[in-house]
Amino acid sequence: MLWYQMDMEVYKMKHIKTINFSTLNKDVKKAGCGECQTSCQSACKTSCTVANQKCERK
């Protein structure tokens, strides 16, 4: 039985469920265009939260 498959949405494993695959290290060579929003301008103004920002290319 194929119990592990890269292309599937959810791994068919008994003990572990993957809810997000590798995403940070995709397109590393294209990273850093700088067109995205400055994070502190969006809603905080006193703290730094970046992971919720959007990429302008996506």
Place this chain on the structure above:
Amino acid sequence: MIHAYKMHGENIVLDVNSGAVHVLDDTAYAVLQCYDQNGTLDQEKLKRLTQFEPSALDEAVQEIEALKENHLLFTHDPYEEFIPLWTKQTVVKALCLHIAHDCNLRCSYCFAGTGEYLGARSLMSLEVGKKAIDFLIENSGNRRNLEVDFFGGEPLMNFDVVKEIVRYAREREKEAQKNFRFTITTNVLLLDEDKRNFINEHMHNVVLSLDGRKEINDEVRRRVDGSGCYDRIVPLAKKMVEERKGENYYVRGTFTRKNLDFGADVLHLADLGFEQISVEPVVANKDSGLDIRHEDLDIACQEYERLAKEYVERRKNGQWFNFFHFMVDLEGGPCVAKRLRGCGSGTEYLAVTPEGDLYPCHQFVGQKEFLLGNVFQGLNNNPVRETFVETNVYTKPECNTCWAKFYCSGGCAANAWQFNKDIKVPYDIGCALEKKRVECALWIKSQEAEQE
């Protein structure tokens, strides 16, 4: 590097370098504890897991090994060779314009004093505003998207200048091949129909300040005569949101150690009908009585966890709202280059005072050692700017070894300076709260994944 934690009965592991997130059953979670941070299994520790069936332990080990083989667990850092490319001197792309160093509120936690920062009360002239737009265009290189936030003090106290600056920037953006995005941060008090219409037509985002429950808000957000502002603000903010069709806004509050049950304030804002909510911890002086202290952290973290649970319930049951600090875009979020450097203060993001002076961000304004120039004369080669350029999660020891580095991006430089007098040493209370918010955000993802 991995980060494994438990929340509300769920076992979650984040693979830091890839961004992969997994939910484990108790067997797999126990087995994972037998691995070191390099992904090496300690067989002796594994043998001590006698409470589990040997066959289940074998399965769990196989599954963890499969994740490793597929670069979803214990992945190495592939970014190091790119760091020089991502951290070189950059262009300026965002300005925070201090339209008014004056305010019609006297909020007791404000880092700007009573609106005047460390200087005198003043309003930005149109001349300075136009020059700031010119400065931004001239210093933005090939960057197309430029941002201008109208900030204060209270920017509505000088709104005619705001309007004229917007008109001027719109005039210039075509020939300069730029795309300006305007935002405004306001306490709402002066938000009449004329201003709302202008903001709705021209501003990409609006931040409306309101702390939550009336008694909480009015305790700290007082008018000059000492009265509270909640009753005036709530209907105006609602009107604004309605007129913006519920889009591109945040109701933003601050919590202090006086309301460590701030989840109730977030939910109160949601009950008022606001769907885009940001409530974040105060950064106040140690002697203010409002600052979050180490002894408050357990309570504040528990409150985030409680809020996360209620958040999932409400979103599931037709009472959807968005909490800024629980948002995490796992699939389409920013690139790692962005995550290394965070807000870009002092490099791509600068603040402009009413006199046209440039500072690394709004929170540094008035601290003369951080004066970076003036919109009339340009940048002044203050060597402190170099410190901002070279600061990223890899050059800060605390961040380099932290599992949350790609989610918080190293924290706020102004907070680091305020508490540690070193922008490379993060503010530890801010770190603890940020890490808890990221844990909550990932747990929320795990719950919403289950519902799908």
